[in-house]
Amino acid sequence: ETGVTQSPTHLIKTRGQQVTLRCSSQSGHNTVSWYQQALGQGPQFIFQYYREEENGRGNFPPRFSGLQFPNYSSELNVNALELDDSALYLCASSLVVTTTDTQYFGPGTRLTVL
């Protein structure tokens, strides 16, 4: 059984550019959540996808968007990058969407916006 993987591990972009981050869920998991973790802060919920549909969103602007594919891998897209978007982006997968399930986190992608 493979865990949650993310790519790339590090990324440097300039302000105004667009970026795509990728996540492969743990085998058999149909739910993926994305979080943003700024330096020295706890992760903040961006959105969740369940069976290829968005299933909840945090307080992030529309330039943060996502996709989930039939194999349950996922992408996070950020348009018009701003300096404050510099952070560690974490994805987490879970087996089902319930109130008691455990989310399994990937190692994260470190995004630096210059």
Add this chain to the structure above:
Amino acid sequence: KQEVTQIPAALSVPEGENLVLNCSFTDSAIYNLQWFRQDPGKGLTSLLLIQSSQREQTSGRLNASLDKSSGRSTLYIAASQPGDSATYLCAVKTGANNLFFGTGTRLTVIP
């Protein structure tokens, strides 16, 4: 809006000491509370998950308690080791899709 606070922000202890990390949350309507470990620049490793109906969970040298009515949880680490050095995060689940995290406690165990 749910807010999660962790005290202290940083803690330094000599090896072998027992220690307690604190987590408090403002809205007691939670489904579960989870403690995570994060090494510098890395992802999160789940340590313990306590469902709202439970009072505590134990795993090895770790014990987590939950008092939902008062909005508090503690993580007790027995006989600390240098390998325990990391940031510890608590998170509460208030719906099917969202975890609210605290800002973490950075623990250093001195050999």
